[in-house]
Amino acid sequence: MVTTEALLDIGLVHWIALSGIIFSFGMIAVLMRKNVIVMMMGIELMLNAVNLSFIAFAKESGTLNGHVMVFFVMTIAAAEAGVGLALAVAIYKKFHEVNIRFFEHLRG
DSSP states (O other), rough: OOOOOHHHOOOOHHHHHEEEEEEHHHHHHHHOOOOOHHHHHHHHHHHHHHHHHHHHHHHHHOOOOHHHHHHHHHHHHHHHHHHHHHHHHHHHHHSSSSSSGGGGGOOO
């Protein structure tokens, strides 16, 4: 059985490697897909990977700076989700499809 002490003994390198893997998945989702919802999910994955690295470095240094930065990143992620979903709804209402190539038609 794995104890919580064993989980906390995972080194910084492992957390940063996991963060890099999650960030890579998010980047692939943003670069390879044309669906806006999937792209937003990829951006959220990238932001969460950054949060994971902030927490890992804060744990390693013993300060709360990383935890404070996570709150700022979470605020940016919430704002991005709100604005992005509003744009996705506007695109869907106009074209009945959520595709990134339709965003150029939103000019005033």
